[in-house]
Amino acid sequence: MATTDDSFNGMTEHCPDCDLETLHEVSVQIRTESLKKENAQFSREPYRVAECQRCGNRSSQRMNNA
Template identity: 90%
Template sequence: MATTDNSVNGMTEHCEDCELDTLHEVSVQIRTESRKEENAQFSREPYRVAECQRCGNRTSQRMNNA
C-alpha cells in the first residue's frame, strides 16, 4: 500500500526489485491501446505508473478494467 511522506513529489511503496519500501514517483498516463489508426481515438485508457527512485524499476497498472 502506498503512503505519502514528506517528499515534494513521491510516495513510499514496496519495490519488488529492491524488496524494500522506497520512494516512488507516481503519475497517471493516458495510453492508446489500439494499433488501428481508425479506432485509436476510442481506445485511450488511464494507467497508474510508479517508478522506484532507488533502482529505477517502473510498473504500470491499467486503472479501469471494463
C-alpha cells in the same frame, strides 16, 4: 500500497526489485491500446505508472477495467 511521508514527493511504496519501501514517482498516463488507426481515438485508457527512485524499476497498472 502507497503511503505518504515527509519526503519531497511523499509517495513511498514497496519495490519488488529493492524489496524495500522506497520513494516512487507516480503519474497517470493516457495510453492508446488499439493498433488500428481508425479505432485509436476510442481505445485510450488511463494507466497508473510508478517508478522507484532508488533502482529505476517502473511498473504500470490499467486503471479502467471496463
